[in-house]
Amino acid sequence: MSSRVLAPVLACAVLGAAGGALLRQEPPFHGGGHRPALLAEHEEGRAKRLRVLENALARSESGQLPPSVEGADRGFDVLTYDVWFGFDPAAQLLEGRVTMRVLGVKDGIAELPLDLDDSFEIQRTRRDDVDVTPVRRGAGKLVLPIDPPLRAEGRTSFTVNYRGLPPAGGALAFWRHGTVPAATTVAEPFGARDFWPCVDDPHDKATMTVSATLPAGFVFASIGKLTTRDETDGRRTFTWKLPQPVSTYLLPLNVTNYVTIEDTYTRLDGRTMPIVSYVLPENRDADALRLADIPRHLATLAALFGEYPYADTKYGIVASHFSGGMEHPTLTSVGANLLADPGRDLTVLLVHELSHQWWGDLVTMRTWDDIWLNEGFATYAEVLYAEKADGADPGLGMRARDDGLYAGALGPPVVADPADPFRNTGAVYRKGAWALHMLRSELGDATFFAGLLEWRRRHAFGTATRGDLRALYEELSGRDLKAFFDQWIETPYRPTLRIGYRTSPDAAQLTLTVTQTQTHAVVHPAAGPDDRRWYRFPLTVRLTGVDGRTADVTVPVTGRSATETFVVVNPLLAPLADLDVDPANVLLKVVETVGPY
Numbered sequence: 001m002s003s004r005v006l007a008p009v010l011a012c013a014v015l016g017a018a019g020g021a022l023l024r025q026e027p028p029f030h031g032g033g034h035r036p037a038l039l040a041e042h043e044e045g046r047a048k049r050l051r052v053l054e055n056a057l058a059r060s061e062s063g064q065l066p067p068s069v070e071g072a073d074r075g076f077d078v079l080t081y082d083v084w085f086g087f088d089p090a091a092q093l094l095e096g097r098v099t100m101r102v103l104g105v106k107d108g109i110a111e112l113p114l115d116l117d118d119s120f121e122i123q124r125t126r127r128d129d130v131d132v133t134p135v136r137r138g139a140g141k142l143v144l145p146i147d148p149p150l151r152a153e154g155r156t157s158f159t160v161n162y163r164g165l166p167p168a169g170g171a172l173a174f175w176r177h178g179t180v181p182a183a184t185t186v187a188e189p190f191g192a193r194d195f196w197p198c199v200d201d202p203h204d205k206a207t208m209t210v211s212a213t214l215p216a217g218f219v220f221a222s223i224g225k226l227t228t229r230d231e232t233d234g235r236r237t238f239t240w241k242l243p244q245p246v247s248t249y250l251l252p253l254n255v256t257n258y259v260t261i262e263d264t265y266t267r268l269d270g271r272t273m274p275i276v277s278y279v280l281p282e283n284r285d286a287d288a289l290r291l292a293d294i295p296r297h298l299a300t301l302a303a304l305f306g307e308y309p310y311a312d313t314k315y316g317i318v319a320s321h322f323s324g325g326m327e328h329p330t331l332t333s334v335g336a337n338l339l340a341d342p343g344r345d346l347t348v349l350l351v352h353e354l355s356h357q358w359w360g361d362l363v364t365m366r367t368w369d370d371i372w373l374n375e376g377f378a379t380y381a382e383v384l385y386a387e388k389a390d391g392a393d394p395g396l397g398m399r400a401r402d403d404g405l406y407a408g409a410l411g412p413p414v415v416a417d418p419a420d421p422f423r424n425t426g427a428v429y430r431k432g433a434w435a436l437h438m439l440r441s442e443l444g445d446a447t448f449f450a451g452l453l454e455w456r457r458r459h460a461f462g463t464a465t466r467g468d469l470r471a472l473y474e475e476l477s478g479r480d481l482k483a484f485f486d487q488w489i490e491t492p493y494r495p496t497l498r499i500g501y502r503t504s505p506d507a508a509q510l511t512l513t514v515t516q517t518q519t520h521a522v523v524h525p526a527a528g529p530d531d532r533r534w535y536r537f538p539l540t541v542r543l544t545g546v547d548g549r550t551a552d553v554t555v556p557v558t559g560r561s562a563t564e565t566f567v568v569v570n571p572l573l574a575p576l577a578d579l580d581v582d583p584a585n586v587l588l589k590v591v592e593t594v595g596p597y
């Protein structure tokens, strides 16, 4: 299909810089005679970025230190967390008890450093049921002694009892709908410590059991399966258990007078799984309609990425204070305000969040600089879903996620600041998705999709890095992908191109010149013998002959110099009426000029 229809060239002739040759100026990447100068930020990305900002503001007002980013190599591994909360959402005072089982992975570990906000008072700490005195408390840390020190393969357990008012602006929000109190959490990236003590690092995954004891009338919704629900003395206790290990930022607490909407997903093997969503009673009827497509979302993504990872428990969504989406395993949080607005089409958001069950929850970035492994994947999953479910063109889907600007929202490198991973959501979400789209285009669908399944197989229930992704696709493709990852993941901006063409007098040959005019050089974090200053990529152009026929030609831009000239057979064997650059939208770029010379 020609994209000419969708990106008509505005044939405004301008004098080109090169020797006064007449060049025709293409409209910037968006084409169509207009360009959205401001691309709306990804809805989820905006919500996550604002939450981090609010949290930082609240912390600076209270004089607290910002949370520290922990290294991954601690010498121990938390295997399980058993978390209990007791509270009344109307009173906001949180009482908690967390028991963790810990495995030594090297000898001589004498301290267990936990993250916990200073707002909480520590009531009791025990190791293997014996009281211990914390080594340190403050600056967001609770450090417990391990005496004698833990050895490799040694196991021990700790229990922390604590209580207090959770920090304002933190992960746990108290709110009301009508007059009914509610309490919900969004802890990503550094907020688990705002309501429970843990090793708040995505790299240390653990299985989790979470209970809450609440006044009558309240419902507690969380991850995995509801294993018990007791009512004694007018107080209710709900216990949820997720058998698969997940990162601490993924444990949610959701409390209000929820009602449920139930549905069924038929798995790839024909068995069924419950879909249970927790919504506000006043929105139940409207939400039942808008959540009716979840079985289709699940079936489509399972066909793309393999079976839904938590098919032994459930999936569902829960109404939250958070005006976006957050991918808690088996229970995605969606803003109650979005769910209450019947005019909002939530398909893209729901698909994005559901895809995180594979990309983010099952396979998680090891460190926050690789947040694109969650968000770029989930953003590209929106495009893959539309392609698979509705036959949408993925190139157009990607173009709709680009502002077409050299230094626009997609300008920063895909790799994020680990201390502020959601600062540049355009790069993390959309340029990350573009990287995957380009990888697919370069390696072909068979390798790309096989790679996604292999990515899952290798790193399920664990964490991974961009280096792991590169190694996997290098294995599958037999290619060196250093240049690809350097230029698209590590390097800011994008190439800006001037394309010139001419045909020989007999129209048998086509000469194509590709000039990269960007001023920045490709970044190479690790030097390699084949590093180049310029981008390298296959470039496809669509030729239209004077007789209206079309043909595509692909040339290998090598990045060896700013201008490269390619002399190829003109498959039309006729003079050209037009030339369209990258008709399938498989390259992130700016086309400055294109025309005969």
Ligand SMILES: [Zn+2]
Residues within 6 Å of the ligand: 044, 352, 353, 356, 374, 375, 378
């Ligand atoms: Zn996301």
